[in-house]
Each structure stands twice: as C-alpha cells, then as structure tokens.
Amino acid sequence: MAAPYETHRQQLELILRAWGMPPVNAAITAEIMSYADLHGIDSHGISMIPSYDERRRAGKISMTAEPKIVHDRLVAALVDGGGGLGHLNSHVAMNLAVSKARTLGVGIVGVRNSAHFGACGYYARLAADAGFIGMVTTSAAGIQVAPTGGAEARYGTDPIAFAAPGRDGEPFLLDMATTTVAAGRIRNKANEGLPTPPGWVVTKDGAPSTDPLEASQKGGFLTPLGGTADGSSHKGYGLAAMVNILSSALSGATMVTDPAHTKAPGTMGIGHFFMAIDPGLFRDPAEFRAEVAAFCDSLRATRPSDPARPVMVAGDPERRNAALRRQSGIPVGPGLLAKVKAVAEAAGAPWLLG
C-alpha cells in the first residue's frame, strides 16, 4: 500500500511520541525519516522503525534525550547527543553550523554520543537550502566491511554527503556510502536468485565472490567502493577511514575499531560531522549558484550511452522519486508494514496506514 506523504509522516510522528519522544522532537525526527522515504531512500526511513524499537527497548537509544552543546566557539561547536536518536542531534548540529556560517562564513559542528540519523543527505541539503555548501559524515554501528587486503570486517558503510546550492530547489546533492553497495542491494540479488556482480562481496578469507549469500550467511564481507584491489578499493577504504576520523576521532565518539564500539550502556556511541561553508567568502553567491547550476546542466547534457537513459547528476534520482511519490504516495511492502504495525500497537500509537 502507498499512503500520502503527510499520513506517512504523521504515522512516524505518532510512533515516536508513543515511545515518549517530546512532541517537537518527534515532529523533527518524523520529518527527516519521511524525507528518506519520500526520496526513495527506503533503507533509511520507516524501515528503521523495528530496529529503533529493538534498540530503544534494549536501552541503547534514548527517546527523551536532548542534545547539549558542550563547547561553543566562533566557527565550531561540539554537541553531546545524550544517547538519543541521531536525527534531532543532527538537525540541531547542522542548523548550528549554518548559523555560524552566516556570521563568519564557516561552521563546523561535531556530535558524539548519538545514534543512527537517517539519510545523510538531508542535513547537507539543510545547508544548501540556506545557500551554503554542506558536508556531512557519520560513523556506523554495524561492522561489515573488510579493508583492502583484509579477511576481517573492521568498519561500516560510513557515508558522506555533500551539497551545493544551484538552481532553486535543485542542489547538487551527493549522498553515498563508501562501500560498493549497501547490504540491501545484495539481499535483493539473493531474493531473485541472481549472482552479485564482481566486486560486491568477498569471502571470509577476503577473496572475491559473486555469491549473494556470502556476506549475510557465509562469514564474508562487504567491500569498499572500488570493489577489488584492481578496482582501487583502497580508495573506498581510505574514504571510509576519513569518515571515521571526521565523525568519531574529532568529536570523541567511540571509534569503530574500539572493542567498546556500540557496547557502552545507554548509548550507541555514534559520531557525526557537519560543515557549512558560505560561497560568499570567495565570490558573489548568486554567481556561484549559477555556476553550479550550469555545471550540472552540462553534465546532464553528456551524450548518453543509452539514449533512453540520460546522464544524471547527484540528487536527480532522489528528486525524481520525490516527485513521483508526492503524487502516488509512499509505498511500504506488506512485510514491513506488518512489522511497523506491530510496533505501533505495542507502543499504543494510533494506526493510520490502513
């Protein structure tokens, strides 16, 4: 079934409130989760509800925590998330970075003691909507990627988002895991009985494999972007290490390689990094935005290898999904819907999704 965006958003808000999240915080969190679903980033919206519920019950994510500013300097701040869900912490942090960028042209805010924050791109876009360049990274809870040459998982999907304002409502918006693909795409291949393309997974000994059950059932691992040593997976691995340094080493969150990662009581211990840069530091901001818009248009005008599939720019596929789903509603599969309904009922939240 597919509910209208507003119903979908409200359902999420009702569940969060039933979990004890204060109303304003629940509204912000529900908006960010619905942004993911609206834009087709299905892995980061309503599908996270069962996992958030599990961690909430285990005392690993607080629904009542309020972010606190630990240090506040002219161009930077450190926020402690109090063990709360990451969305509110990150909303506060990027807005603080933007507000600093309004004054001195740059704002950088680190967050520690946080949890999963949904789609990275949402926060980068906050900066772009304010006319600034935005950059976001986060550490991850799951350890599922083997470094290049490794036969052991040492880190997670470690995403990066980067946004720059262009034409109104059409920012350049890159939001990417530093792995070749996410676990969900491998699961889809397994469901269809298809092999995974070369480079997606390695065996438990670090050897290339095309078995879609390798990482989930046979002790194997996801790969860094690049896929194989020949494909320069050391670059994806290097970007993931950069993400962990920015997100966790800088903010003082638990490093993914620390045996205590996600093990401390009362918190997931996740770290995030948010940066906003005013292009007006360097040139007329309107000229900058026009340049970004023209650059994106030039890339879209690239002769395509398949005339039916024009070349796109980061942000285009998500905008296309959002336009469709604003019309036709946000689809949720029956299996997931049943799980979310059970969570809502257990929490005593009204059920709107039919």
Place this chain on the structure above:
Amino acid sequence: MAAPYETHRQQLELILRAWGMPPVNAAITAEIMSYADLHGIDSHGISMIPSYDERRRAGKISMTAEPKIVHDRLVAALVDGGGGLGHLNSHVAMNLAVSKARTLGVGIVGVRNSAHFGACGYYARLAADAGFIGMVTTSAAGIQVAPTGGAEARYGTDPIAFAAPGRDGEPFLLDMATTTVAAGRIRNKANEGLPTPPGWVVTKDGAPSTDPLEASQKGGFLTPLGGTADGSSHKGYGLAAMVNILSSALSGATMVTDPAHTKAPGTMGIGHFFMAIDPGLFRDPAEFRAEVAAFCDSLRATRPSDPARPVMVAGDPERRNAALRRQSGIPVGPGLLAKVKAVAEAAGAPWLLG
C-alpha cells in the same frame, strides 16, 4: 639511474631557475616535485617536466607569476595564481589556511588562475604536520572521464587529499584520483600486452572494455571510481563533481565543462581548494592524535587475506617508498631522463643527473 634525493631536488630547481622562476619560488616548487618522486608518486614529479616545458613555451604557464591574495577574511581567502605553475600558489594557499586555523580553528583558501600543482597529498600533509586536519582538491586540465551512463568525456582525474595527524611523522594521508585508475596504469598494461581489469575503461560508446588501448587510441574513456554502473561508478562521478565545485565553482576558476576550459590565453585556468581544521576546536589535540594513531594501528592489525601482505593505511605505501628511496636514490627511466636532459640543455640548466 637513481640519483640521491638532494641531487634530484637540485636538478629540478636548476631547470626551474633556468626557466626564469625566481630562486625562492624555484626552491619551493622543486621541493614539492621531489616530494612526489621520493614518495613513489612518479606521475607527479620529474615526469611532468616535459609537459611543463611545453606549456611554458606555449605561454600557458608563467614561471614568473606571483600569487596574489584577492580577498582576505578571518577564516578564508581567495588567491589568484596569475597563471603560474600550481605548486607555489598552493604552498602559499595551504600555509595561509593553516595560519588562519591557528587563530580561529579553521582556514579555507581557494585558488583560481593556477596550473598543475603536483601531488595533492603534499599540501594536505602541510596541514597535518602543523597538527591540523587538511583537505585539498583540484580541478584538472585533461578531460578524459565519462560520467556514469555517458558516452563522452566530460571531466578529469579530479583528485582529493585528506590528512590527519597521528603518530609523529605518520599522518593518515589519503591522496586519490576520483577515477578507477590513472592513465599511467592503463599504459603499463598496454606495454605488457595485458588486458585491463574490468571497470578500468569504457569504449567511445560508453560500453565496458578490457582493451588497454581503448582510452588512449580508440576514442574511449577513463571511468569514475566504481568502474561500472553495477560497481557504483555514480559515486566516483559524484565525488569528481564535488571536487570541481570546491576547486573551481568556489574560486571562480574555469569549470571543466566550460568550452573555454584551459583555452584562455596566458593561463591554464585551474582551481584548487585548501582547508585546515584544528582538532583542538573539539577536544584535546593530543588525544585526537592518539586516537588517529590507534585507529590506524587497529586497521593495520586486520587479519590479511594474504599473510605476506599486511593491511595498510592511506599514507603507508608512500612512506615505505620514501624510506627506500632515501637509501637507494630516486630512479628515473632512461627514456624520461633523456627527455628531461634535452629540456635542461635547451634551457641552459646545469645537468646533475649523469
């Protein structure tokens, strides 16, 4: 033959001076070029001399230009490179970023009207040596990469460097092109008569190919990191677009997609981006460095898939090369050596390399 580092560096300085570069500028440029050769980044040191000479003679790179600061704000500055070679411009720019970071914790410097600047990582490392996080990007002159789904080259190798201080002299130091591999590695396969691994090149119609002559002789292109659409090459493509936005859209350098790219008289029109961030904005800098060092050590301790090849961290291969070459000298193949000697003779520079 392999000359000692100091002889190698001095030879480069003599050629630059013979080209009319003022002595201090030549010393800085020669040091940065020799850094690349010492660290095994052979594509970015002495091997660039014939190309610099060609562009110098064509009036596209000035040897007498001095970088000028166009705007200077508290946390940011814009530098105009005057059409000069990129090394001096970039040295000035990153040092300015570091000096700003000493005051307010962050410094960002854009450079326009510049040219090739050698190894990206050198400048990121300048920041790390000062105790700061460093980030560097640059636009490229050559247009040789097809966007995902494209059958036309629209941009270049567009590198990113990122450094963070860890143990003394051992920073985390990522320096990567956003392509799967550089043209040099494809040439090596052609020289050996070997096919290129899947994902390295595409044909002139954008189809995957393993022909090492595809990009150089048959109208094909290099690929974004990820290699193929299945391998998530849209991520490498997205990172390259980010690099162009930071390097050129921000500084006002000519965009790679602009028909005027590298065509304006008297300049290559290349843009760079330099950022330094003081970890002391967020936590005790010594704790930050210890965390980065421990993180790198944990990654190195990953069980390797081949026990004879331990897992490395970004910066390790280059440090290993530098240690070897400090002992045994910097090797230069006979073909390149003859070319450089001819350039030196034509310029009237003394010849030290035997």
